[in-house]
Structures are given as C-alpha cells and as structure tokens.
Amino acid sequence: MLIIKCPYCGERDHSEFSYGGEAHIIRPKQPTELSDDQWAEYLFMRKNIKGIQYERWNHSHGCRRWFNMARDTSNDKIHSVYKIGEKPSN
C-alpha cells in the first residue's frame, strides 16, 4: 500500500488520489502560431523517465486539491510533495 502525503490533509492511502501526468509543462502562449508538430509536441510528448519524475496529483476523494509530487518511477519512493505554483525543493 502506497501512502501519499497530501500537502493539505496529511498522510492518506493512494486509493484516494488520482494521477495527473507530468508537471511543469508550460502551455504555449500563442497556440495558433504553432505548427501541428509543435502543438503535438506540447500535447502528447512526455519524458517518461526512469528515476525521479515531477508529477501532478489530485486528492480526488479527499480535499479535491491539485498538488505536485517528485516520485521515483523505478521504486515508487516519494521524495517530496509541494503545492501547485511552487518549485520542487531538490
């Protein structure tokens, strides 16, 4: 069982959360000026790394707030959680 520490509610079981994909992806300011390739790059292409990945999570069955998490994808170890808009500490 994976325990996730929601930055608002504290430690809860992972079944209360939903995964929201890679974090810190910036939406292009002028989407109309992009080529289809560039737009597809923004929409679909993700790093999918082995190691520490920065992700968005939602405490969907609790406080329903979004937050970020640094998680090691190889062993599920959670290195930090931080609020939306904040920068990762490491």
Next chain:
Amino acid sequence: MLNFTSPITESHTYNNFSMKEKTPVAKINLRGDLGNKDFVSKVGKILGMILPKEVCSTSTKEQITCMWLGPNEWLLVSNDTIDKESNDYELEHLLFKDISKTNLGSVTNVSDHYTVFNLAGSNIFEILSKGSPFNFDSGTFGDNKVIQTILNHVDVTIHRKSKEDVDLYVRRSFSDYLWAWIKDSSRFT
C-alpha cells in the same frame, strides 16, 4: 427540501450499534479565499464565528456547524429545518447576498445533495474500517474532526462528534447502497 422522499425508511440496531437517518437540515457549501479580509469578516459576521483554518477541524456555534473540507472550502450545516414544500434557507440568502453577489466567494445550497446517517455505538470505527482506506487509529482523527474519504467505493464525509457519535454524509443516490452495506457490516463486528 423539495419533494423529499428518502430512500432510507428504517432505523437499524444491532447489539450496541445503531444508525438512523437525520432529519434533513440546511447544508451549504462555501468557498472563498482566507487571505481576503473582506471575505473573512463578512462570513464571520453572518455566521457569528470564524471559519476553521486547521486541517479537518470544525467549529460549532448554537445552530451552525462549520466543517473544513479544503484550504478554501467549507461545509456549513445548520439546524434549520423547513417544511417539505419549500427550499428557502435564511442562511443561504444572507450568504448569497453578501458573498456570492459581491464576488467574494461561492455559496452553493447542497441540502438535497447529502443524506446524513447518524451512527452510534462503541464499534463505529471498526465497522467503517472494513470498507475505508483511512486510518481511524492514526490519532489525528479526534473528536470534532471531519474527514473526506472513501467508504466501500463511495465518497463520504465523516464527522466525528465523539467516539460513539458520528455523522456520515453521503450523496443521496448512494445512500441506499451504503446503508445496506453498513447494516450488513455491523452484523459481523
């Protein structure tokens, strides 16, 4: 409460555990920014108390209980009951006029959204533990605390008034299902 027909038609007792549906009362979902002094002071004035800021805490004054749902979200439960033909709550009018209309926050009447079960007995948390991932023994869930979690796949809000007195808020459409599940579970605790 409009056209109120409850899916729950009985009360249930097994050994020293009992549960019943609470008479429908006014429930209002309130959202706003605690950093906004205008919002805080106007809500404080209307409710006659300060919104709980601490995680999962509640504050109670006379007719109203205010529960923390998130850093900018609260559930207000008033003991106001009204007749079955109406859906007018004075508290909602006051909040709507001063908070919603002035764009300080949002006020949503959720009175008909939730069914409330009152659970009583010494083994409440043993029963709930059977279907919930929440750790009821963690020590953080004391009296007058409120949490949102999952109970047998259903989203619930659990308000612990004391170890032997708990209110459980569940969406109306799920209440029949959850009632049957708790009833069944209580038989094997």
